[in-house]
Amino acid sequence: MARLVILGAGVAGHTAASFAAKWLGNEHEVVMVTPNAKWNWIPSNIWVGVGAMSKEDVTFDLAPVYAKTKVIYKQAKAVSLNPDGSQTIDKSFVTIEYTGQGKEGESEELEYDYIINATGPKLNFGATPGLGEGTVMGEHTVSVCTADHAIHAAHELDICIEKMKSGSRQKFLIGTGHGMCTCQGAAFEYIFNIEHKLREEGVRDMADMIWISNESFLGDFGMGGLHFKMGGFITSSKVFAESLYAERGMDWIIGAHVNKVEKGMVTYESLDGSIDTQDFDFAMLIPPFAGVGMKAYGKDGSDITDSVFAPNGMMKVDADYTKTSYADWEPSDWPKTLQSPAYKNIFAAGIAFAPPHPISKPMKSPNGTPITPTPPRTGMPSAMMGKAVVSSIVDMMTGKTTEPTHTSCMAEMGAACVASSGKGLLSGTAAAMTVFPIVPDFKKYPGTGRDINGTTGEIGLAAHWVKHLLHHAFIWKAKLKPGWTLIPE
Amino acid sequence: MSEIKKEEVTKDHSHVQHVEPYTPQFGTMIPSGTQKFMRTCVLWQIVRFVAINIKMSVLILKSHH
Numbered sequence: 268m269a270r271l272v273i274l275g276a277g278v279a280g281h282t283a284a285s286f287a288a289k290w291l292g293n294e295h296e297v298v299m300v301t302p303n304a305k306w307n308w309i310p311s312n313i314w315v316g317v318g319a320m321s322k323e324d325v326t327f328d329l330a331p332v333y334a335k336t337k338v339i340y341k342q343a344k345a346v347s348l349n350p351d352g353s354q355t356i357d358k359s360f361v362t363i364e365y366t367g368q369g370k371e372g373e374s375e376e377l378e379y380d381y382i383i384n385a386t387g388p389k390l391n392f393g394a395t396p397g398l399g400e401g402t403v404m405g406e407h408t409v410s411v412c413t414a415d416h417a418i419h420a421a422h423e424l425d426i427c428i429e430k431m432k433s434g435s436r437q438k439f440l441i442g443t444g445h446g447m448c449t450c451q452g453a454a455f456e457y458i459f460n461i462e463h464k465l466r467e468e469g470v471r472d473m474a475d476m477i478w479i480s481n482e483s484f485l486g487d488f489g490m491g492g493l494h495f496k497m498g499g500f501i502t503s504s505k506v507f508a509e510s511l512y513a514e515r516g517m518d519w520i521i522g523a524h525v526n527k528v529e530k531g532m533v534t535y536e537s538l539d540g541s542i543d544t545q546d547f548d549f550a551m552l553i554p555p556f557a558g559v560g561m562k563a564y565g566k567d568g569s570d571i572t573d574s575v576f577a578p579n580g581m582m583k584v585d586a587d588y589t590k591t592s593y594a595d596w597e598p599s600d601w602p603k604t605l606q607s608p609a610y611k612n613i614f615a616a617g618i619a620f621a622p623p624h625p626i627s628k629p630m631k632s633p634n635g636t637p638i639t640p641t642p643p644r645t646g647m648p649s650a651m652m653g654k655a656v657v658s659s660i661v662d663m664m665t666g667k668t669t670e671p672t673h674t675s676c677m678a679e680m681g682a683a684c685v686a687s688s689g690k691g692l693l694s695g696t697a698a699a700m701t702v703f704p705i706v707p708d709f710k711k712y713p714g715t716g717r718d719i720n721g722t723t724g725e726i727g728l729a730a731h732w733v734k735h736l737l738h739h740a741f742i743w744k745a746k747l748k749p750g751w752t753l754i755p756e
Numbered sequence: 757m758s759e760i761k762k763e764e765v766t767k768d769h770s771h772v773q774h775v776e777p778y779t780p781q782f783g784t785m786i787p788s789g790t791q792k793f794m795r796t797c798v799l800w801q802i803v804r805f806v807a808i809n810i811k812m813s814v815l816i817l818k819s820h821h
Contacts, residue, residue, distance in 0.1 A: 506783075506784055506785060509780075509781065509783065509784035510784045510785050510786060510787070512781070512784075513774045513775050513781040513784050513786060514774070514786055514787060515774075516774045518780075519780065647816075651819055651820065654820075655820070655821070673821065674821045675820075675821065676821070679819070679821060680818075680819035680820075680821075681815040681816075681818060681819050682815075683812045683815055683816075693796075693798070694796075696795050696796065699808050701811055701812060701815050703815055703818065703819075721811075721814070721815060721818065723811055725804065725808070726787075726795055727794070727795040727796070727800075727801050727804055728795065728796050728798070728801040729801040729802070729804035729805035729807075729808055730804075730808065732801075732805050733805065733808050733809065733812075736809075755813070755816045756816075
C-alpha cells in the first residue's frame with residue numbers, strides 16, 4: 268500500500284483528493300492535510316462581501332465529506348518537507364502541525380510515497396505597511412479573500428451606506444494593495460457589486476468610486492490583456508473594461524504600487540515614478556500572494572529549501588525559470604506535468620506552483636519599483652491542474668508508468684471568468700469572459716496571442732445565471748454528492 | 757465642463773455623461789440604449805445563456821490533456 272499526501276483543501280487540493288479517493292480505492296491511502304475545517308467556494312465571497320450571501324452559503328465542513336470517502340483528514344498545516352527522509356526516518360515525510368481535531372499545536376512526521384503541494388497562497392498583507400501584519404489584515408481596509416473577511420467587509424459597507432443615507436458623501440477605493448498583486452478579477456467583481464448595491468439602496472449619487480490597480484492598463488487582468496469579438500470588431504479588454512467603468516461613472520488609477528496604508532488614505536507610487544495619495548472612506552485592497560513558507564531539509568538536516576521552492580515560497584516545478592526578458596518568453600516556459608524537477612514524487616497544483624515569469628509585460632517605475640501583475644491561476648485552472656496531477660500520480664502509484672501521464676499547462680488551457688454585478692436573477696448584469704489559452708502564444712495566434720474564437724466576452728443577465736449555476740454546481744461537486752464526477756472542472 | 761443641473765440632462769444622454777472630452781473615459785465606448793436593453797431582455801438572454809454554456813464546455817474540453 269502506498270500513501271498519497273495532499274497539502275491544502277482548496278480548489279486544486281480538494282479536486283485531487285476527491286479523484287484520488289475514487290480512483291485508488293482501498294489499495295492505497297489518501298491523506299488530506301489542511302489547516303481549515305471548512306471548504307470555501309471563494310468566487311462567491313464577493314456576494315458575502317456585499318451582504319447578499321452568508322458564510323454558510325459559501326462554506327461547508329470538510330470532515331463529514333472526507334468521512335464518507337476513503338480520505339484520511341488531518342486538520343493541520345504543513346511546516347516542512349524532508350524529501351529524502353532524515354537520519355531517523357528513511358522515507359520521505361512532511362512535518363505537520365495540527366490546528367484542530369483536539370490536537371492543536373501537536374506535530375507529526377507524516378511519511379508519503381507521493382505528495383501534492385496545493386497549499387494555495389499566503390495572504391501577504393505584511394508586504395505593504397499599514398495593509399496588515401504578516402498574514403493578518405490591518406484595521407484600515409477590508410478584504411474578500413476569505414469568507415470571514417467578506418463578512419467584515421459587508422458590515423463596513425453597511426456602515427457606509429447608513430452614513431450616505433444620513434447625507435454624508437463616501438469615497439470607495441477598490442483594487443490591489445501592492446505592485447505585485449494578482450487576482451485583480453476578484454477586486455474587479457467586488458467594485459461592480461458594491462456599485463450595484465449602492466444603486467439598490469438609492470445612494471449611488473452619494474458615492475465616489477475609484478479603482479486602483481497595479482495593471483499598466485485597465486483590463487490587463489494579469490494576463491497582458493486579451494482581445495475578443497464584440498460588435499463586429501476584435502476589441503481589447505482595455506476598451507471592454509474601461510467601458511464598464513465609464514458606464515457606471517467610476518474613475519480609475521492604474522500602474523499603482525500602494526506602498527503605505529493609513530486610516531482613510533493610501534500612498535502609492537505610479538509607473539511614472541510620481542508619489543501620490545488617495546483618501547477613502549471604504550477600501551478593499553487585495554494583498555499580494557506568497558508561498559506559505561514551507562521549508563525543506565535534506566537527510567542530514569541541511570536546509571535545501573532553495574532547491575524545492577522559489578524565493579517567493581512557491582514550489583519549483585517543470586518550468587523554465589531561466590528566461591528573464593519579456594522578448595524571450597515562450598509558451599513552452601510554462602510547466603506541463605507540475606512535477607518537481609528535484610524530486611519525482613513531489614507535485615504542485617494551483618497557486619502553490621512557481622510560475623516561470625509573469626504573463627503581463629514587467630514594468631518598473633523610474634525608481635526601480637516593480638509594478639507588474641503576477642499571473643492569475645485560481646479557480647478553473649487550479650481545478651484542472653489538481654485533476655491532471657492526481658491522474659498522473661494514480662497511474663504512477665498503480666504501476667502503469669514511472670513518468671507523469673497527464674499535463675495541465677497554462678499555455679495549453681483556457682479559463683472562464685464570470686464577474687457579477689449584483690446577485691438578482693432579473694436585475695443587474697454580469698461580464699462573462701472566456702480566454703484560450705491563458706498564456707498567449709503569438710506564434711500560433713499572431714497579433715492577439717489567443718484564439719479569437721475561444722476568447723470571448725459579453726455582458727448580460729445570462730452571465731448572472733451562469734454565476735448562480737457555477738456556485739451551486741461546484742458546491743454540489745465539492746460535497747461529492749451524487750453525480751459529482753459529471754460536473755466538469 | 758460647466759456644472760449641469762440634473763433636470764437639464766436629456767434623458768437619452770444620461771448614461772453617456774461620463775465620457776467627456778479630455779478625460780480618461782473619453783477613449784472608451786458606451787453601450788447604446790438598445791445594447792443595454794438586450795443585456796436584460798430575458799428572451800435574448802436565454803439564448804445567450806445556452807451560448808455561454810456551450811462556449812465554456814468547448815473551452816473545458818480543449819483544456820484537458
